[in-house]
Amino acid sequence: MKTYVSPAQRPDTETVVAVGSFDGVHLGHQALIAQLKAKAREHRVPSVVYTFDPPTRVLTQGVEFLSTLPEKLDLLARYGVDETIAMSFTTEFAARPKTAFLDDLRTLRPRTLVVGEDFHFGRGRAGSVDDLREVASEVVALPMHQLGGEDIKSTRIRELLAAGDVEGTGRLLGRHYDAQGVVIHGDQLGRTIGWPTANIGVPDGKALPLGVFAVVALGDNGQRWHGMANVGFRPTVNGKTRRFEVHLFDFEGDLYGKELQIKFFSHLRGEQKFGGLDELKAQLARDAQSARDVLRDVR
Numbered sequence: 283m284k285t286y287v288s289p290a291q292r293p294d295t296e297t298v299v300a301v302g303s304f305d306g307v308h309l310g311h312q313a314l315i316a317q318l319k320a321k322a323r324e325h326r327v328p329s330v331v332y333t334f335d336p337p338t339r340v341l342t343q344g345v346e347f348l349s350t351l352p353e354k355l356d357l358l359a360r361y362g363v364d365e366t367i368a369m370s371f372t373t374e375f376a377a378r379p380k381t382a383f384l385d386d387l388r389t390l391r392p393r394t395l396v397v398g399e400d401f402h403f404g405r406g407r408a409g410s411v412d413d414l415r416e417v418a419s420e421v422v423a424l425p426m427h428q429l430g431g432e433d434i435k436s437t438r439i440r441e442l443l444a445a446g447d448v449e450g451t452g453r454l455l456g457r458h459y460d461a462q463g464v465v466i467h468g469d470q471l472g473r474t475i476g477w478p479t480a481n482i483g484v485p486d487g488k489a490l491p492l493g494v495f496a497v498v499a500l501g502d503n504g505q506r507w508h509g510m511a512n513v514g515f516r517p518t519v520n521g522k523t524r525r526f527e528v529h530l531f532d533f534e535g536d537l538y539g540k541e542l543q544i545k546f547f548s549h550l551r552g553e554q555k556f557g558g559l560d561e562l563k564a565q566l567a568r569d570a571q572s573a574r575d576v577l578r579d580v581r
Contacts, residue, residue, distance in 0.1 A: 283359035285366045289332070289389035292365060297330045298322040299387065299418075300396040301403075303337035303436070306348030307357040309456045310427035310434040314396055315361050317422055321394040328364040330390060334371035336487075337436070341371055346489035348436055348443075353462055380404025384417050392418040399423040429454060446493040448546040458498075458545040461488060461526070465537040468527070475559055477566050479512075479527035480537050482544060490526060494550045496573035498580060499530055500543040507533055508580065510573040511544060514553035529566075531574065548576045 286292050300318040304311050315331070322329035335351045349357065351368060358366055367390070369375065383403045387395065395418040403409040411423045427434045434454050442450040443459065451459045461484050468481035480499075484490065490513045497511045509530040515523065528544055550572050556562040 283355070283363055283366060285355055285368055287368055287370065289367055289386050292330075292367070292390070294391070296325070296327045296391045296393050297365075298325060298327055298394045298396070299330045299332055299390050299392040301332045301387070301401065302398060303339070304331065304333045304349075304354060304358065305337035305339075305436045306439055306455060307354060307361065308348075308434055308436065308439060308454050309429060310398070312361060312456060313427045314398065314424060315358070315363060317424060318396045319362055321396065321420075321422070322364070325393045327393060329362075330365045330367060330392075331358055331363050332367045332387070332390070333358075333369070335368050336371055338371055338376070339436075340487065341373070341376065345437075345440060346487050348439060348459075348489050350462070350485055350488060353460075377405050380409030380413060383409060384413065387414070387417045394418055394420040394422060396422045396424070399425050440489055443489050443491045446491045446495075446549045446552060448491055448495060448549055451491075451546075458547055459491075460543055460545045461490060462541060462543045463526070464539060464541050467538065468525070475563050475566075477529050477563070479529050480542065482526040482528060482542060484526060490524070491546065491549070493552045494569050495546050496548040496550060496576040497528060498545045498547060498577065499528060500545070501537075502541050507531065508574065508577045509533075510550065510569055511546070512553070529570070531570070547580065548573075550576075 298318055298321040300314050318329045337347055339345050340347050355366060380403060395414050401411055411421060414421045439451055439454050448459055463482040463484040465480045466483040492514050495511045497509050499507045499509055507530040509528050511528045513526050550569050
């Protein structure tokens with residue numbers, strides 16, 4: 283998939299374009315992408331996603347994001363998008379009038395535009411679906427996608443993550459929620475009590491569920507491990523900052539500086555404070571058995 287940082291960078295050809303933040307690339311976004319690809323095949327032109335980094339609500343409302351830009355681009359490529367325009371979403375960009383946004387889209391020469399029916403753009407959200415018809419002869423505005431009668435929205439997914447409900451999150455995403463990061467040095471406490479962990483460094487603002495989880499870790503060379511993750515503040519040792527620590531089952535080696543992708547499969551328990559390290563070790567053994575049971579048939 284080709285990626286650009288402005289519409290002016292791409293070749294001067296006709297396209298079909300889908301517009302939105304695509305935070306998390308959930309089932310609703312996937313429905314937009316399916317429509318985008320169908321229209322691109324119909325017109326025999328490239329499929330293009332015009333998106334924002336960070337997602338608009340991260341800047342305007344201060345929410346956490348579900349996907350870093352690299353994670354989002356990986357997902358868009360996986361779902362078959364030909365090209366992405368990843369616009370830097372700043373306060374200056376948000377303040378542009380709707381006409382400037384329409385000019386961006388004109389540069390892409392869209393045969394068809396695909397958006398959600400509640401899509402708005404420009405300063406004060408002044409632009410609407412009707413305005414898009416100035417740019418493309420066909421505008422497809424899809425209704426809110428639902429699953430089991432529930433609207434699929436990034437806001438709802440963040441709520442589920444905050445509650446530790448990674449199973450519910452996975453249903454709305456159509457896949458397991460994941461986080462990618464580099465293994466960094468920690469205080470190595472886990473190693474001293476027989477439960478060594480890889481400390482995963484993720485960008486500030488990445489939404490993570492709190493608690494203990496059964497996970498699958500993927501390495502950058504196709505390696506795959508089962509394990510358990512703790513995301514939290516480590517109250518037993520009076521931790522002050524959020525840590526993302528993963529224990530990989532049956533693993534020996536050095537992962538420092540390596541990138542891991544951690545997929546959350548099941549919530550095992552919430553974070554809790556123990557009376558001491560022996561009590562913590564006993565609970566970790568129970569957590570590990572629970573995680574192994576959850577992941578027994580996962581390949």
